[in-house]
Structure formats: structure tokens, C-alpha cells
Amino acid sequence: MTLILEPNDPTPFTVAPSFAEVLVSRLRASCKPKAALYPSQAKVPDSSVDTDLEDDLLPEMERTEAAPMEPASAAPPATLPTRRLLTILRLAATFVSEEALEPLRLRGAVTILRGIDVRDLPLIMEGLKTALPDQGWRVLEPSVSEGAISKTSAERFLREIDRSLDTMAPVLILLPFEIALPAHLQQPGVASFTYAPISADILLGFLEAIDRAPEDAGAFRSALPEPTILARLDTAQAAAALRFGSGLDLAQRLEALTGPNPDGPRLEEGFSDSPVVQAARRVVADFGAWRRGEIGWSDFSHSLLLYGPPWTGKTMLARAMGNSAGIAFVTGSFAEWQAAGHLGDMLREMRRTFAGARRKAPAILFIDEIDAMGSRTGDDRHNQNYRAQVINGFLGEMNAIAIEPGVVVVGACNHVDRIDPAVVRAGRFDLKFEVPMPDADAILAVLRQHLKVDFPADDLQLLARQAVGHSLASIDAAIRATRSEARHTGQPLDLAMLRDQLRLTPEEEDRDVLWRYAVHEAGHTVVSAALRLGTIHRMSISRDGGQVASQPVIGHGVLTEIENQICHDMAGRAAEAMIFGEVSAGAGGSLASDLSQATRRALMIETTWGLGNLGPIWMPAPETVLLTDEHLRNRVRARMEAAEERALAILTTHRANLISLAETLLEKRSMREAEILPWVHAVQAHAAQADEVNPDHDKGPLET
Known part of the structure; x- marks a missing residue:
């Protein structure tokens, strides 16, 4: 065999x-068992038996004919x-x-x-x-x-x-x-x-050894999972299955034990054609080619880092990769490893996770919360030695698993910039993709997967637009809750139930707010196009705000480029001022807000980049200096106000394109690169006739 x-x-x-x-x-x-000391059917009275039962037991024992002693040769076969x-x-x-x-x-x-x-x-x-x-x-x-x-x-x-x-x-x-x-x-x-894994031959040999061989060995083999899937079984799993079945019943039990989750996500359905999904599909396709012997292990990328806000579907995407590839899915996270105890316990759990993935190969190893490990290059010196040992341990495991074919590593985090550079370099994580909040197309793909037989396509498209701003996880949970509500109330499934679960207010009630968001994001896009700052990948608005995702052009770090970026940061406010006559607080708030980014850039010009009025100097802790130095605050404010005025001038020139783009965004709720390009081209064609990219820096409010 x-x-x-x-x-x-x-x-x-x-x-x-x-x-x-x-x-x-x-x-x-x-x-082999020892010779029986007692008749096989007789029971030896226990001295602890209650004496009150003797009157009942003794007559019965006297009536029972004693069985003869069984010789050792008659003992049952060894178990x-x-x-x-x-x-x-x-x-x-x-x-x-x-x-x-x-x-x-x-x-x-x-x-x-x-x-x-x-x-x-x-x-x-x-x-x-x-x-x-x-x-x-x-x-x-x-x-x-x-x-x-x-x-x-x-x-x-x-x-x-x-x-x-x-x-x-x-x-x-x-x-x-x-x-x-x-x-x-x-x-x-x-x-x-x-060490040979569990296989069809081993299972047949086992059944033969215990006299439970199937009548049709060929049918038994055909019913078993494929060899690579069967090989994932550990000893305990195989022992449990063998205890409760034989023949085709055992084969079916093993198929259920090792097969992919039939209800789990798959890349073939429920996902849009976003760049990260396309990359995941390529990895799975290459993995399949490797398993078929068509390419070598070193001929494709077998590590992928997914980053982005929480609840955007990073775990779901990784699980879909495992299900679509038909391979094992092993999970681990820094939070789980740290919960094991002190440093030694954490490293032990980390090694156990990686070892489990190697044992179950071919497999997807999904590691969550990678940014929790931190970086050895950061300014935070607290627990520096602990962090260094954790990172070194992780790097060692990544190096070891990279040279052993069979495991694709998928990492996930919220803040890729907080990870040690050695962890995210090529060779550790070859591919790195942002997983943003889903747009309308991504949400529609999920709705179609679960509800296409329940509702018309037009209704699902409208719901997908309204649900922009929700994560895939929250949408999936809302669908399950809606089906549960329909079952328990005895009512037919209704989109109103799903809207209630998602807490979607009627569209007309928040249309004015959404229009402001659309104008704000369109302002960023128009100025970015006019100044040729990079590629706009997507735009989206929801009840919680808006977002523009872009890939900036790698520049030289000169003053003109930085001032163009500040102009882009202030463009949302400028668009609101132009259309509504007043600005909202939408440009401020968090550290990632427009005003935060603009302030930071203007401050760095003056304090650390050597491009400001003070010349080639460097100041430590510029944020602290900003709080105490009024002259510096005035310089930073002047730069930001000048950038906002410049953005307003650009938007005034492209007002028609701004309004048209905002109206389309309001209708669609989310737009991808191909949908945005017509406005980008129109703005750039008009901007080429003016000096919007390189303004005259010899004049203006910063002149002293």
C-alpha cells in the first residue's frame, strides 16, 4: 500500500x-492480558457492601451455579x-x-x-x-x-x-x-x-488489526477526504473518529471533521473585486498551482499583511482564503499569546501556534493584532527588553515557517505604522494591502450572497448604498439577526427589519448632512487632481462622515510639495465654505483629521524640516513648543490660512466639476477609481492651463 x-x-x-x-x-x-483470576461473568463481592443487603444477596448467590475458572489460554484477545x-x-x-x-x-x-x-x-x-x-x-x-x-x-x-x-x-x-x-x-x-501522517492505508490497517475492515476497501477509500486533508488529522481526532465508526460511516465522519466549513465565507462569492480581494485570489490560485506541482514554493508570494480600521473584514477575508483553497485554517493573536502569562508563556504559545500550522499544512496561518508587538525603533522605552524579545521570537518563527513549504501566513493589524520594520519587510510579509471600510459594491456582494433569493436586485442596491459606513461583520450579524427575528415572529423576511438592525434612518432625513459630506470629500478630490498629488482609489460617505483614499506620489520633500499637501488637507473646509457659506467641525477632531494633518505639516516646516522662516534648525518636541511660542503659532496659522485660501481659489475655478462629483457621490455613496477618473481628467485638463501646481512663493502672508 x-x-x-x-x-x-x-x-x-x-x-x-x-x-x-x-x-x-x-x-x-x-x-496480552494476564490469565483471568475470576470467572468472566462472576462478580467479586465488595467488603464494603451494606450488610443489610446480605439476606437478599446470599440466596441469589446460592442459586447461581459457579462458573468454572477460565484458563489463560482461553482469555480474550488483546485489546x-x-x-x-x-x-x-x-x-x-x-x-x-x-x-x-x-x-x-x-x-x-x-x-x-x-x-x-x-x-x-x-x-x-x-x-x-x-x-x-x-x-x-x-x-x-x-x-x-x-x-x-x-x-x-x-x-x-x-x-x-x-x-x-x-x-x-x-x-x-x-x-x-x-x-x-x-x-x-x-x-x-x-x-x-x-513522521507519516494519517492516511487511507493507515486507517485501513487499523481497521484490519481490530477485525473491522470494510467490505469494500475501494469504496471506503473513495469516500475519504483527499490525502492532504486527511493528513491534517492529529492522533486524538483520528482516535475519536475510529471509536465511533467504521466503513463508510467512518469515512463520512472524517469528511465532516476535516472538510471546510460549508457555511463559511468564500472568495468566489460575497466579495467585491477590490485590490486586496484580487491579491487574495491570486495567492489562493498560486497555492493551488503549487499543490498540483505546477510551480515551486519560491515562485509565488505566500505571506500577506492586511491592515485597516477594526471590523473591516480582515478575518473574514483570511477565512475565505482557507475555505476557497480547501485547506486548514489556523489562528493565533498577540492578545491570546500574551494572555498565557509572562514572557516565557507567551513565547511558548506563539511557538505552539506556528507548530500547529506546520503540522496541519497545507494551511493558512492567520495572525491577528500584529501591531500589538510594537517596534524596537520607537521612542517608548517602557518594557523595551520585553518587546525586543517578543519581536525576536516572532521573527524567528516567521523565518522558520518561510523555508518549510505548505503554510501561507496572513497577518492583520489596525496600525501598520506601529509594527517593527523588520516584521513587515519583504520576505516576512511579501504583500501588504489596506482593507478599508467596505464600499457599496462590497456590501452589495454580501447582500447578494445571503439575500438574492429574498429581495429584488434594485432593493439590494439601494440598501447597499444606504449601508455604506457599516463593516462587513456588522452587516453579516444584522442579516443573521433579521432572519432570527422573522423566524420567531412568524413574519416574512422584510428589508425594514434589516434596516432596523443596521439602524438606518430614512434617507431623506439625513440627506442634507450627506450632501455636506459629499461636498467636503469632493473638495479634497478636486484639489488633489488639480495639484496632481497622486491616485484617488476611492471615495465614500456615510452617516458617520466621509473618506477619500489615495496613493500619494513619492516626491522630493521640497517646500512646494509640502504646501500642496497642506492645501489638500484644507480643501474640504474650503469646499464647505464655498457651497454653504460656512464650515462644519468635520475637518477637525482626531489625530487623523484634516486639521491635525495640516497643522502637523505646517509645524514641521518651521521646527524640524528646516524649511521655515527660522532656517535650518531642528527643535525637539515641536508640539510642546507650539503651545508656548506665540510667534510659532502665528506662523503655523498663517501657512494653514494661506493653504485654505489657495484651495478655495482652485475650487472656485473647478466649481462645476466639484458640484457634479459631489452629486454623484451623494447618489452612489461610494465611488472607485474608475468611476472617479472622468472628473480627475476634467480637472487636470483645465488646471494645466493655469499655474495651480506651482504657485508664486515670493509673495503672500508669510513674507517678512
């Missing part, structure tokens, strides 16, 4: 049935412990034959048995003693505490390996997923075996 040991291994291992039978017979002999039997069969599949063991027993031989779940270490040690005794080799294994290998234990194990090389005695090293193989053992002459 043939065993596929690794998902992409081109050379299958052939197991001689006689070798497996020999090992199973040794296990059976070790489990083979499930996990031990699985381990023996996996060892047989690993080493193939008795002859294959001979080189491993030679003087100076070093053998690595890798791909071991830490929970299987005791079973393997016991299996080696039972089924492969007297091999003459020294077996090395790391010590395990509470189901995990500590950093100290791993270091001690590696030192023990080095000490074993001092003599010529043959050595067998049991290498779990948590520990990387030392570089000096990755060389010719060191025999390396991968």
Missing part, C-alpha cells in the same frame, strides 16, 4: 504489509489501545521496512524523525520501545511541560543533540514542529524521515 507523507512530496513511501504486521504483532504481545495502534502503523509507514532500519543502526549514524506533534512524543517513545526494541540507537526527545516545549527546554534539547555527536553511537532525534532543525544537521549523510 502507498502512503503520501507530505502534501507536495513527489516520492510516495511504499509500506510492506509484512512490516506493519510485525510491528502490530509486537504491540499485540505487549498488550489494542487506539492511539498506540495508530502510532505503530504510522511508524511502519515512516520507516517502510526492517531493511530500511539497518543503516540507521550503524556506527556514527544520525537520524532525524521530524514532523512530530508535541502531543505525540510520548506515544512515539512508547511505540519505539514496544515495536522497534533493541535497535542500539540513542533516542533524543525534548522535555514537555503542560503540553508545550519551553524555550529553556528547546535550548537544552539542542545542547543534548550536540553532546550526542561527541560519540559514534547511532542517534535517533525526535524533532517536533516547535523546534527547527539545527543548520549543521541539514547536510548529506544525516538521514531524515517525516
Whole structure:
């Protein structure tokens, strides 16, 4: 029979049935029961039996004919412990034959048995003693505490390996997923075996050993999950399934246990064609090509970092990648790892997560809250040593998993700028994409996935526009809550229920507010186009405000470019002033607000960039200086007011385009790059005739 040991291994291992039978017979002999001391049906009275029951029990016992003693030869056959039997069969599949063991027993031989779940270490040690005794080799294994290998234990194990090389005695090293193989053992002459995963042949061998072989082995094989999926099973999962089924019933149980979640998200439906979704689909397609042997592991990107505000669907997208690829999905987060305890506990849990992904390969490893690790380059010196050790531990795990084919790593965070540069560089995370709040098209894709048979397409399109500003997670939750409400009230599913769940007010009630938001965001876009500041990817408005996402042009850092950026920051206020005659507080508020960005840029011109009136000086803590230096505040204010006046002049020139773009945004609620381009081209064509990009800096309020 043939065993596929690794998902992409081109050379299958052939197991001689006689070798497996020999090992199973040794296990059976070790489990042989002793001769029965009592008749098989008789019960020995317990001295603790209540004496009040003697009058009832003794007559019954006297009437019962004593069963004769059963000789040892008549004892029932040995019961083979499930996990031990699985381990023996996996060892047989690993080493193939008795002859294959001979080189491993030679003087100076070093053998690595890798791909071991830490929970299987005791079973393997016991299996080696039972089924492969007297091999003459020294077996090395790391010590395990509470189901995990500590950093100290791993270091001690590696030192023990080095000490074993001092003599010529043959050595067998049991290498779990948590520990990387030392570089000096990755060389010719060191025999390396991968511990055989659960397979169809192993399951059939198990059923044959306990006299429960299926009548039709071919049908049984056909009903089982594919080999790479079956190989994800750990010993405990396989043992539980084998306890409750056999034949086709067992195959169906295993299919349900290992198959993807049929109700989970998939990239094929419920997602729009945004850049990040397209990138995810490419990774999944390349992963499939690698599994089919069409490309090499190094021929495609197998790490992806998703960043953006909370609840934008980063986890959902990662799960969809796993479901669409039909592979395992393993999760971990810095919050979970930190909750384990002190530094050693955290690093242990981190290693356990990475090891679980390697064990279940092919797999998606999703790591959430990566920005929680911080950076070694930041100004915050609090817990600096702790943070450095966490980052170093994470980098070590990322390096180790990158060289072992089979695991695609997907990270997620809210603030990519807070992550250590070494973590986000290419090679650790090859692809980096922002996951913004969903636009109308993304929301419509989710609504169609769940409600296309319940409501007309036009109604879903209107609802999608109204729901802009909600996360995919909140929309998904609202759909579930709406269906639950309809079931419990006995009413038909109604969009009004869904609007109530999403807390959507009637459109006409907030149209004036939305119009102001649309004008504000259109102002940013028009000025950005006129000054050619970069590519506008999307615009959106909702009841909570608006947003313009763009990719700025990489410039030279000269004063003109920075003043253009400040002009863009002030363009939303300028647009409101032009259309409504007054401005709202929408440009201010948080650290990410327009006024915050403009103030910061104007302040840096004067204090740290050496481009202001004070010349080439640098001031520490410029924000503090701003609070105490009135002259500096006046300079910063003058720059911002000049930028706002300039933005107003640009918008006045392009007033028609501003209003037209704002009206379209109000109707659609969200617009993508292709939809925005006509206005960008129109503005740029008109701006080319004027000197809007490079104004005269020799005059103005900053002249002294």
C-alpha cells in the first residue's frame, strides 16, 4: 500500500504489509492480558457492601451455579489501545521496512524523525520501545511541560543533540514542529524521515488489526477526504473518529471533521473585486498551482499583511482564503499569546501556534493584532527588553515557517505604522494591502450572497448604498439577526427589519448632512487632481462622515510639495465654505483629521524640516513648543490660512466639476477609481492651463 507523507512530496513511501504486521504483532504481545483470576461473568463481592443487603444477596448467590475458572489460554484477545495502534502503523509507514532500519543502526549514524506533534512524543517513545526494541540507537526527545516545549527546554534539547555527536553511537532525534532543525544537521549523510501522517492505508490497517475492515476497501477509500486533508488529522481526532465508526460511516465522519466549513465565507462569492480581494485570489490560485506541482514554493508570494480600521473584514477575508483553497485554517493573536502569562508563556504559545500550522499544512496561518508587538525603533522605552524579545521570537518563527513549504501566513493589524520594520519587510510579509471600510459594491456582494433569493436586485442596491459606513461583520450579524427575528415572529423576511438592525434612518432625513459630506470629500478630490498629488482609489460617505483614499506620489520633500499637501488637507473646509457659506467641525477632531494633518505639516516646516522662516534648525518636541511660542503659532496659522485660501481659489475655478462629483457621490455613496477618473481628467485638463501646481512663493502672508 502507498502512503503520501507530505502534501507536495513527489516520492510516495511504499509500506510492506509484512512490516506493519510485525510491528502490530509486537504491540499485540505487549498488550496480552494476564490469565483471568475470576470467572468472566462472576462478580467479586465488595467488603464494603451494606450488610443489610446480605439476606437478599446470599440466596441469589446460592442459586447461581459457579462458573468454572477460565484458563489463560482461553482469555480474550488483546485489546489494542487506539492511539498506540495508530502510532505503530504510522511508524511502519515512516520507516517502510526492517531493511530500511539497518543503516540507521550503524556506527556514527544520525537520524532525524521530524514532523512530530508535541502531543505525540510520548506515544512515539512508547511505540519505539514496544515495536522497534533493541535497535542500539540513542533516542533524543525534548522535555514537555503542560503540553508545550519551553524555550529553556528547546535550548537544552539542542545542547543534548550536540553532546550526542561527541560519540559514534547511532542517534535517533525526535524533532517536533516547535523546534527547527539545527543548520549543521541539514547536510548529506544525516538521514531524515517525516513522521507519516494519517492516511487511507493507515486507517485501513487499523481497521484490519481490530477485525473491522470494510467490505469494500475501494469504496471506503473513495469516500475519504483527499490525502492532504486527511493528513491534517492529529492522533486524538483520528482516535475519536475510529471509536465511533467504521466503513463508510467512518469515512463520512472524517469528511465532516476535516472538510471546510460549508457555511463559511468564500472568495468566489460575497466579495467585491477590490485590490486586496484580487491579491487574495491570486495567492489562493498560486497555492493551488503549487499543490498540483505546477510551480515551486519560491515562485509565488505566500505571506500577506492586511491592515485597516477594526471590523473591516480582515478575518473574514483570511477565512475565505482557507475555505476557497480547501485547506486548514489556523489562528493565533498577540492578545491570546500574551494572555498565557509572562514572557516565557507567551513565547511558548506563539511557538505552539506556528507548530500547529506546520503540522496541519497545507494551511493558512492567520495572525491577528500584529501591531500589538510594537517596534524596537520607537521612542517608548517602557518594557523595551520585553518587546525586543517578543519581536525576536516572532521573527524567528516567521523565518522558520518561510523555508518549510505548505503554510501561507496572513497577518492583520489596525496600525501598520506601529509594527517593527523588520516584521513587515519583504520576505516576512511579501504583500501588504489596506482593507478599508467596505464600499457599496462590497456590501452589495454580501447582500447578494445571503439575500438574492429574498429581495429584488434594485432593493439590494439601494440598501447597499444606504449601508455604506457599516463593516462587513456588522452587516453579516444584522442579516443573521433579521432572519432570527422573522423566524420567531412568524413574519416574512422584510428589508425594514434589516434596516432596523443596521439602524438606518430614512434617507431623506439625513440627506442634507450627506450632501455636506459629499461636498467636503469632493473638495479634497478636486484639489488633489488639480495639484496632481497622486491616485484617488476611492471615495465614500456615510452617516458617520466621509473618506477619500489615495496613493500619494513619492516626491522630493521640497517646500512646494509640502504646501500642496497642506492645501489638500484644507480643501474640504474650503469646499464647505464655498457651497454653504460656512464650515462644519468635520475637518477637525482626531489625530487623523484634516486639521491635525495640516497643522502637523505646517509645524514641521518651521521646527524640524528646516524649511521655515527660522532656517535650518531642528527643535525637539515641536508640539510642546507650539503651545508656548506665540510667534510659532502665528506662523503655523498663517501657512494653514494661506493653504485654505489657495484651495478655495482652485475650487472656485473647478466649481462645476466639484458640484457634479459631489452629486454623484451623494447618489452612489461610494465611488472607485474608475468611476472617479472622468472628473480627475476634467480637472487636470483645465488646471494645466493655469499655474495651480506651482504657485508664486515670493509673495503672500508669510513674507517678512
